[in-house]
Amino acid sequence: MKLRNKAVLGALALALAFILDDFANRAIRLIHYAPLDSFFHWISVSLFTVFMLMLLTSLALYEGKKKDWIVPMWLSAAFAAMLVQVLKLIFMRERPDGFVMTMLWIRDFSFPSAHAAICFALVPILDREFPRLSVFWISFASLVALSRLYMGVHYLSDIVAGAAIGYLIGMAVIYLVRWKHGKARV
Template identity: 45%
Template sequence: MGKRSVGKSRFLLAKLALLIAAFTAMLLLSLKFDNSIVKFASELQNPLLDKFMLVVTYAGSVIVVLFVLTSLFLWHEHKRKWLFPLWMSLLSSFAVVAALKLVFIRVRPYYIGFPTLKVLVQTQGLLASSFPSLHAAVAFAALPILDREFPRLKFFWLVFACLVGFSRVYFSLHYMSDVLAGAFLGYFIGLAAVRLEEGYGYSNIFSVLKKIFGIKK
């Protein structure tokens, strides 16, 4: 390994450590002010803003994000190899968040009196727990791959992901710490998917599997 590679690796590790430290600090700070933040966000509710935020929060669902981004990558033939990493990052985010919801049983803000819309109320099921936010995890999981393949869309998607996260607090569906934890998990799962593709290549894995099972095409 050359000096340049070592230097690059150290830079990436330093950047990663800085991001983790920043996310951790934000998460700990938000835990202290969770109720105040939800109260402030819910006081912004009005019929016009409700409609906009409702569109945003539905747009941040797993199915919508998968459909939109899959269509984007299919449109560009030379970028289709990133479809598998994209799906893996989004589905892995879903699985990790679902598992954590079973561990951290946290009631959603609207359970303790904060206002929400009846159409959004979720009272039972695996995803009823508040911590962490699945919508935030899925939205931020796509960011590293889009940054890698569609850098011009990075800022747009970052704004969208932040709006999705805020919409969950706005409707009293999550605390800010839920959103930050989901964003943290999703982003680093997406980052891991990018590094795996760059380092090993899922297409190479498929080639090996084809040889093992005798698939010619």
């Protein structure tokens, strides 16, 4: 699919997500179930798990003679995290039900989802280097994003925007690495 078509599709998905924000949050509240609550709580606070998976993936990349992708993988996650924090301060969208977390002097807002951005920033690189695990990477990133909606700390549009931002960052990092090595297509 061409980049322009992907951009249009992404914009339409985000617009639809904004329209469905309240409906999605109300609907998700109706399906809370104790085992799902525990599962999604664990997934929702899983940035430590993401960090551990990144460490294991770094080892796999190193052992697989693909160590040139270790730093780009970490940079894509770090850049996604930083960009999202800047965007949160620009948009200052309160979390569902007016919930705004305060940690020391930092006010943490809802839009876009950092969890979704970080996880989806890894998908293009990991998919490129471990294509057989593509379904795992996309499923894990999607579960992390969905957990944020399920736990009531994000709107649907927050996670769609976070996922799109992260994925674009991952693709940009791949492009930059390939450009550095003279293999990029314009």
